[in-house]
Amino acid sequence: MAEKKKTTKTDKKPKAEMMDPKDLTIRVCVGTGGLAAGSSEVINTFYKELDTQGLKAHIEKKCVNKTGCRGFCAKDVLVDVIIDGNLSTYQFIKPEMVSRIVTEHITNGTPVKEWLVGPDYHVFHDKQTKILLKQCGQIDPEDIEAYIGIGGYEGARKALSLKPFEVIEEVKASGLRGRGGAGFLTGLKWEFCRLSKGDPKYIICNADEGDPGAFMDRAIIEGNPHSVIEGMIIGALAIGCETGYVYIRAEYPLAVERLRMALEQAREKNFLGKNIFGSSINFDIGIKLGAGAFVCGESTALMRSIEGKRGMPRPTPPRSVNKGLWNKPTALNNVETFANIPMIITNGAAWYASYGNENNKGTKVFALTGKVKNTGLIEVPLGISLKEIIYDIGGGVEKNRKLKAVQTGGPSGGCIPASHIDMPVDFDSLTKIGSMMGSGGMVVLDDSTCVVDMAKFFLTFTEDESCGKCPPCRIGTKRMLEILTRITEGKGKEGDMELLVELGIDIAQSSLCGLGQAAPNPVLSTIKYFYEEYDAHIRDGICPANVCKALRQYVVSVELCKMCGKCFRVCPAGAISWQPKKKAAIDKVKCIKCGACFEACPFNSIM
Numbered sequence: 001m002a003e004k005k006k007t008t009k010t011d012k013k014p015k016a017e018m019m020d021p022k023d024l025t026i027r028v029c030v031g032t033g034g035l036a037a038g039s040s041e042v043i044n045t046f047y048k049e050l051d052t053q054g055l056k057a058h059i060e061k062k063c064v065n066k067t068g069c070r071g072f073c074a075k076d077v078l079v080d081v082i083i084d085g086n087l088s089t090y091q092f093i094k095p096e097m098v099s100r101i102v103t104e105h106i107t108n109g110t111p112v113k114e115w116l117v118g119p120d121y122h123v124f125h126d127k128q129t130k131i132l133l134k135q136c137g138q139i140d141p142e143d144i145e146a147y148i149g150i151g152g153y154e155g156a157r158k159a160l161s162l163k164p165f166e167v168i169e170e171v172k173a174s175g176l177r178g179r180g181g182a183g184f185l186t187g188l189k190w191e192f193c194r195l196s197k198g199d200p201k202y203i204i205c206n207a208d209e210g211d212p213g214a215f216m217d218r219a220i221i222e223g224n225p226h227s228v229i230e231g232m233i234i235g236a237l238a239i240g241c242e243t244g245y246v247y248i249r250a251e252y253p254l255a256v257e258r259l260r261m262a263l264e265q266a267r268e269k270n271f272l273g274k275n276i277f278g279s280s281i282n283f284d285i286g287i288k289l290g291a292g293a294f295v296c297g298e299s300t301a302l303m304r305s306i307e308g309k310r311g312m313p314r315p316t317p318p319r320s321v322n323k324g325l326w327n328k329p330t331a332l333n334n335v336e337t338f339a340n341i342p343m344i345i346t347n348g349a350a351w352y353a354s355y356g357n358e359n360n361k362g363t364k365v366f367a368l369t370g371k372v373k374n375t376g377l378i379e380v381p382l383g384i385s386l387k388e389i390i391y392d393i394g395g396g397v398e399k400n401r402k403l404k405a406v407q408t409g410g411p412s413g414g415c416i417p418a419s420h421i422d423m424p425v426d427f428d429s430l431t432k433i434g435s436m437m438g439s440g441g442m443v444v445l446d447d448s449t450c451v452v453d454m455a456k457f458f459l460t461f462t463e464d465e466s467c468g469k470c471p472p473c474r475i476g477t478k479r480m481l482e483i484l485t486r487i488t489e490g491k492g493k494e495g496d497m498e499l500l501v502e503l504g505i506d507i508a509q510s511s512l513c514g515l516g517q518a519a520p521n522p523v524l525s526t527i528k529y530f531y532e533e534y535d536a537h538i539r540d541g542i543c544p545a546n547v548c549k550a551l552r553q554y555v556v557s558v559e560l561c562k563m564c565g566k567c568f569r570v571c572p573a574g575a576i577s578w579q580p581k582k583k584a585a586i587d588k589v590k591c592i593k594c595g596a597c598f599e600a601c602p603f604n605s606i607m
Contacts, residue, residue: 024063024106027080029137031069031222032215032254037076038094045095049102065146068223070137071377072124075117078137081105089117120395124374127393129355131363132339133379136223141258144265147226153271155342159234160279164194167238171341173349175361180206180297180334181409181438181514183360183427186341189331192321193239196329201241204325204332205232206302207248207255210294211410212461214441216365217335219377221248221255224339225262229285231338233271234345236283239331243284247302250289259287294465298513299324299332301467312467313513334439336365357383360426364437370407370444371398382426386416389425390444401446405529409438411458412518414525415451434525436518450547451526451533456484462519473516476507480523489550492538497527552593556584560605567597567606 028034028043046064050056070078075091081101082088088111090101097115105111139146147153159167172187193201205228209217221228232244248256263285266272272284288306296302296311303325305311324330340362344352353361360382366389369375373395380389386406390396397403403418408425414435416423423429427437445454463477480503483496504520511517527534536542543551556567561583568578575590576597586597586606598606 023084024058024061025080025082026064027067027082027138028064029068029070029076029078030066030141031073031076031136031219033069033073034076034078035254039077041095042077042079042093042098045098046102049099050106053102053107055102055106066140066142067138068136068141069219069377070125071128071133071219071379072121072374073376074374075121078117081111083109089121090115091117091121120374123395124376124378124393127388128379129363129381130379131343131355132220132227132336132365133223133377135227136219139224141223141225142261144226144262144269147224151346152226152342153230153269155345156230156233156237156271157277159237159345160277160281164238164240165191167234167345168194170349171238171344174344174352175349175356175359176337176340176344176352177360177427178333179336179340179364179437179440181412181436183437186333186337189321189333190235190238192319193329193331196322198323198327198329200243200328201239202325202328202330203232203235203239203241203244204302204306204330205244205246205338206297206299206332206334207246207252208290208297208302209249209252209335209439210297210465211412211439211441212458213369213443214367214410214439216367216377216440218249218252218255220335220339220365221252221259225255225259226266227339227342228259228335229262229266229272231341232285233276233283234341235331235333235338237281239329241331242282243286245286245288245306245325247288247290247296247306249292251292256287256289263287293467294461295467295513295515298515301513302332303330312469313515315512336440355381357424357426359428364425364440366440366442368394368442368444370442371401371446371449372396372444373398380425383424385422385424387421389442390421394444397444397446399446401448403444404447404449405445405451407435407443407445407454407458407522408441409436409518409521410441411461412436412514412521413438413441414521415445415454415529416525417529434528435521448545448547450488450543450545451530452484452537452543453488453545453547455522455526456481456488458522459484459519462515466515466519470510470512470516472507472510473512473519476503476511477516477519479503480507480520484523487534487537488543488548490537490541490548492534494538496538497531497534500524501527549593552595553588554586554591554593554595554598555607556586557605557607558583560603562603562605564602566600566602570596570600572596 028039030039077093079090079093168191176186177183207217274282293311296305298313301311301313320330355362363379363381365379368378406416459481463481466473468474504524507520508517565578568576573592575587578584
């Protein structure tokens with residue numbers, strides 16, 4: 001029965017004990033966010049309460065279901081109660097709240113209104129277009145039958161009935177571009193690999209999601225691991241290989257656990273292993289745990305790591321589709337790419353191509369974070385504007401401050417100023433403006449953000465994660481970081497910006513792999529669009545956003561000071577002079593710019 005979105009209900013249902021057990025479903029989020037908020041205890045408490053209140057028929061029917069991440073993790077633990085097809089969603093649920101939900105809602109048919117999700121929850125979800133994430137908040141990620149129940153593995157069965165090039169042509173016709181960042185056409189990559197000479201061939205799923213703040217791949221594997229496995233099966237049939245690998249971060253223990261569980265279940269069903277689906281074809285998937293090196297997200301470094309070697313990039317060509325894993329033809333795509341494949345084969349290329357714009361088909365999952373009211377995991381059609389994402393889905397800038405910029409693509413991406421908020425979000429538009437899609441990180445910045453400090457943060461990350469193999473990246477990023485650090489410390493010099501641009505261009509053009517080639521992006525884009533802010537740091541010795549500690553100066557407003565002495569009492573450096581009934585004053589020489597006085601003043605007299 002189709003679910004009806006309904007969060008309030010005044011008509012009373014029959015007593016729960018009189019209902020057929022199939023009429024009640026309780027869904028609890030067990031993604032990383034949900035578990036961290038206590039969803040395991042919530043599930044256990046639901047079963048205890050159902051037992052206590054004599055609703056054992058529902059326990060026998062296992063009506064309390066686990067689901068993956070729903071995207072709006074800030075409201076966990078999220079709980080759905082579905083009675084006779086009517087859906088009510090609760091937020092911030094704790095174990096001690098369960099008894100009332102069972103008594104008032106399940107037994108007596110009246111939802112607990114004050115605990116239901118608010119309008120922002122529906123706005124957040126209703127403005128999205130969910131393909132990949134549609135089932136993540138609905139099916140049990142640990143039960144293969146739940147995936148089969150929504151048509152899972154039908155795409156693989158269909159692919160078995162097709163010729164390999166028919167599968168490839170369908171993927172090509174869909175317009176699916178790799179979701180790992182580069183945006184290369186997936187079907188074309190598979191075609192190259194299929195035509196490449198050499199056996200055996202390999203297929204790899206890159207789940208080494210290393211961008212700070214990005215958690216798209218993790219959520220998909222945690223919430224619907226079988227979609228990735230099925231996508232890899234279809235890819236293997238297309239290129240003609242018997243072995244696949246998922247290269248996944250060891251820092252994702254829950255995703256690893258559910259992936260292993262899903263692989264075992266698929267083998268038990270004969271979807272993996274010898275003679276899959278009763279055919280003459282063999283295919284199986286292994287897991288390789290990454291050790292936390294960001295550079296291993298690069299294809300050639302990743303493959304060396306699987307081979308047991310140090311994860312360092314090699315020059316290309318030859319491309320991986322010709323000489324990849326163990327120098328054999330290899331097709332590598334990321335989690336999100338593979339998860340799209342089953343639905344493309346099942347529903348057809350035309351269906352998938354109906355989403356997005358001319359050269360950017362389908363949807364994209366983003367981790368929307370930063371200074372935005374509604375943070376979380378979102379899925380939107382490619383070509384949607386930044387404005388729609390930030391204001392329609394994200395609810396606008398936090399504390400109603402002024403939007404300053406949006407950083408896309410993580411440490412390899414660029415900073416897009418608020419003046420370009422109406423631009424479409426797709427591979428080509430982001431590249432044109434000096435940013436990139438990346439794996440899908442999207443950080444919203446308000447006017448309290450210092451773009452120089454932000455560029456330094458991202459460059460600190462890439463400089464630290466450089467494998468050190470090529471001098472442009474190893475030495476160049478270090479020199480750029482030294483200049484940025486000097487600028488944020490008030491020691492910037494004339495010509496620093498020009499030097500940063502020169503270094504950035506050289507590093508981008510001469511680095512061995514994508515890490516070094518993209519590392520200067522945050523610096524180059526912020527200089528391009530926020531030149532005046534860099535200039536203020538260097539020429540005027542001020543940070544317009546008041547973020548760079550070395551450039552701060554604290555003063556007491558004589559007009560606003562109420563002579564309370566609170567600033568004097570919290571100053572750790574003895575830099576504030578004050579006596580009862582006298583205005584406070586700050587000694588700039590002694591001041592260590594810690595901000596303690598600023599935080600302590602109840603009258604906003606310290607500026």
